[in-house]
Amino acid sequence: MRLTRKARWAVPAAAVIVAGGVIAGSAITVAQASPNLPAKTPAQLLADIASTHAVPPLTGTVVETTSLGLPALPQVGNPTSLASLLTGSHTIKVYYQDGKHFRLAVPQSMSETDLIRNDSTVWLWESAGNSVTKFTGGEVPASAKAKANAAAHKRLAPQLPDGTPLTPQQAANEALNAVGKTTVVSVQSTLTVAGQAAYQLVLAPKDARSTIGSVRIAIDGKTGVPLRVQVFAKGAASPAFQVGYTDISYVAPDPANLTFTPPPGATVSNGDKPSAQSSGTMPAVKGQAGTYGKSWLTVIEAPQSLLSGARSPQLSGPGSSAPAGTGAFGKDSQAAISALLGAAKPVSGAWGSGTLLHTSLVNVLFVGNEMYLGAVDPSVLYAAVGHATPANES
DSSP: OOOOOOOOOOOOOOHHHTTTTOOSSSOOOOOOOOOOOOOOHHHHHHHHHHOOOOOEEEEEEEEEOOOOOOOOOOOSSOTTHHHHHHHOEEEEEEEEEEETEEEEEEETEEEEEEEEEEEEEEEEEGGGGTTTEEEEESOOHHHHHHHHHHHHTSOOOOOOTTSSOOHHHHHHHHTTTTTTTTTEEEEEEEEEEEEEEEEEEEESSTEEEBBBEEEEEETTTTTOOOEEEEEEETOSSSSSSEEEEEEEEEEOOOGGOOOOOOTOOEEEEOOOOGGGSSSSSSSTTTTEEEEEEESGGGGEEEEGGGTTTBHHHHSSSTOOOOSSSTTTOOOOGHHHHHHHHHHHHEEEEEEEEEEEEESSSEEEEEEEEEEEEEEEOOHHHHHHHHTTTGGGOO
C-alpha cells in the first residue's frame, strides 16, 4: 500500500480500529453452505462498505494469518518478532459500544495489552510491566495505537503508516482504493463467516503485472460490516493474507469491559496529546521514502537502514550508509532479516544490479542502500529504481 494512502471513504477513527476486530490464534473458519440472501450488485455492496452509518455495538474475536511462502525463518520465542509476524496467526478480543466507548484486548504469552477508550479518556495497559499510559483529548493517539498494534503483532515497524490494515473494515477500505478502471469487480456466491450470512465481493486487478489474483471481501448481509478480507496471489488456491472474524455478536459489551482502573502497583504516566505530528504515518524524509506507480502497481521505496543490524552486501558492503544497531524490527528479528536477505537472488539489468527476494505475494528488490517492495512483478520494481516520488511530495 502507499505510505500516505488513506481510505477513499472515511470511517470514524475509532470504528476503523475496532469495527471488525483484529486477529486470533487459530485458522479462520472455512465458509459453510451458501445461505439465501437477496441478490445485490457489486455497486450495492460497495455502497454498503462505504456507508458511514453507525457501526452497531458488538463483541468478537478476529483472526489474522499470513502465508507468503517464505523460507524457513529462525524462531526466537518472541511473539512480537518479525518471524512470528510473517508466519503466525494472531488474536484480539474486541468490545465495541460506539466510537467513544470500546476496548481492544490483546492476549500474549503470560501477558496482555489492552487499549480502552471511555469517552475522552484513553488508557493503554501493558500487563508485562504493569505499566499504564493515560491519554486525554477525545482521540486515540497514534502512539497508543502503535503500541496496541505492535502487541497484536500486526505492525511491521514503527515507521509504517497508521493506515496499515488491522481490521476487516480497515482492510476493506484500503482495498476499495483500487476500485476503478484498473479493477474488475464481481460478486461471488453467498457464504457464512463467523456464523453470519454474508455476500462475497471480489476485486481483481486487470493488469497482469500485479501479483495479486484477487481480494475477497465477505460482507455481513444484515449490517454491511466487513467480516473477512482475503488476499490471494495469482494462481493460488489459499490466501496469502486474511483477516476476519472467528466469532461476532451484535450485542452491547458488558459495561465492565469498557471501564478501567489502574491495577495496584502499576506505573501510571500521561501520554502525549494527539497532534498532526503524531499521525502515525511514516516520517516524510525527502530521498528516503517514496512511492512509484498507482493502484495495484504501487511500489514503496524505503532505506535499507530500516533493516540495520542484518548482514547483507547492501547493508554492510563498501559505501553502505546503514547505521549500526538493531533496526526498526528489534534485536530478536535480526536473524529472520538475515535469513530473508540470504534468500534474495542476484539480479541485474539496464537499471543496475541488486538482489531480489521473491514471495507468493510480495517482491522486494535491494539496490544500493534502498529497497523497493510491492505486490508486483519484478519488472515493475526495476522500473521504480531511481524514480520513486518522496513521500512528502506524493
